[in-house]
Amino acid sequence: MKDTMTAPEPPLLELRGVEKRFALDQSLLERLRFRDGRLRMDRREVHAVNNVSLTVNRGEALCVVGETGCGKSTVARLVAGLLAPSAGEVRYAGARIDNQSRRDLAPLRRRMQMIFQNPYASLNPRMTIAQALEEPVRYHNPDLAPVDVRAKVLEVMQAVGVDPSWRDRYPHEFSGGQRQRIAIARALTVDPEFIIADEPLAALDVSIQAQVLNLMLEAKVARGLTYLFITHDLSVVQHFGTRVAVLYLGTVCELADTATLFAAPKHPYTRALLSAVPQMRDGMPDHIRLKGEIPTPITLPKGCPFETRCAYADQRCRVEKPRPQQQRDGSLVACHAVEEGRVD
Template structure:
């Protein structure tokens, strides 16, 4: 477990940065203003006009580390803040608060040309290969553009050689360079998207649900390709997904998010063998198991609260069957467990989790 795991009663990340981590995220937050204009913020309350601005609380004070060679998976339901975290790490979106350090250098405050060295090291693969590739450019032009931009002074011949090499490495015929994206299938397009990220020889790739838009038969091919790239080039991944069956085979460590807050951080094997947070248990219970003839699904009651008006205390308390008065009043802090996992849950801290649910989960997993 990395230093993202904290001692009992401490907030994740407040004990200082881990010098051995490649990426360090500390107390990261992101807000999106709902009422952008002045007139939109004016409300009529109590018989008078007042100014009341609202914001979407997308990411709320999260901290974790990523070490070199890892594939850290960030999981959770739609709207939990996974993609927002990915875009902040890739420097496509500035955080509202907190910090992001890469190789010891703070990168969330960099702008303009100061970001160029970081762009060489951190690349992103987007979710939808049908939207992330320019339809007006050929495959060759799409791959040559970042190569030329990040390698000024390199000859055209060297750029084309690099593009050919990258296309071959992802299993794409270099003769496809003259084709346009609409002439390729979804899996072929995502291979091109991965090749585009590899043209600048990155150390770190942020993959935002890279297989969710693909057919199931193609998903395994893309995942195997990403694993091959990890072995051949030593690439580190921050992998955003909602598919826990993918996490089990691809990830080395898992960060579970709910409403923009961290519920649990654990090694993949530990998380699947012994989940601790009630939300993590509910997520894993929804994963289909061929060997499970008596599935023990945990059905959560109620709807996910709006991120504009977050509930007090624990963000999961409105749907948690084990919530009590403390859960409704006090937000839990991350506590390191004996097996090294980090769990932010009062019920786990106080040892009042339901034995029946946990035993059922072990059978299901």
């Protein structure tokens, strides 16, 4: 009898131990330091992303959350190929992509699109809406007839609620929410399977955020999209995300299904984040106020990056970096206190 078992499908996206460092000192003179009575050569770097390993499976929405400066947007740009990792690997559909040239990555651009944070800067002010939407279709489909290009753009515009009468107008004539709809339409014109959304709601009014979020959810269902969704708004995550990765100082603290994370957060930092989300019901935990110094990404702590602000930190936390440990509910938590049962 033949073995009918097939190998499991690889994740659509996989990050393996990815790191990103930015040099602060560019010239030779900037790197010279006078220390301990001697002239020394130093190399100062910002450690933006530190040993991040994540997977995104087909059809899901992985949300990456954390406070400003934690490395969320850097992760998005590493995945999109806008930045090259200092260490580690980025794989897409099982193939490594971080070491490929721009030419080799060109076919991938059609499958992977990015929606940027600022809709006022992501659209070319000198292009009409029609030109902005037709450009990627023509680039990725050079043999497509002009009438077919226009038909494709019209279909996408109607699908995302962009009025076809906007075709000959310019970006400055629209509000932020309208521009973000246009940016989403531009991403969808090439029929991608994977969308990187880097804080797509941050620059919008609260009244418009729900409309854009619902639009992205509808596109996910209708087109079978997979999302890497970068945000600092946990209330958005609760409605949009399939899984959540919590970042602190460029390091993954906790990774869990959305329902699990909101029902039973384990890492002290995750608990502090969730306690800050306004809730309209009784029985919710009081707001956790974090105290202590916030470490600088230039000189990372030797041990846990959250140690200086954690109420459960001990000597081990100061000298040893925690590794992600799988919990009974399937979540991954990088915390010595959780591992040793010191968290209430």
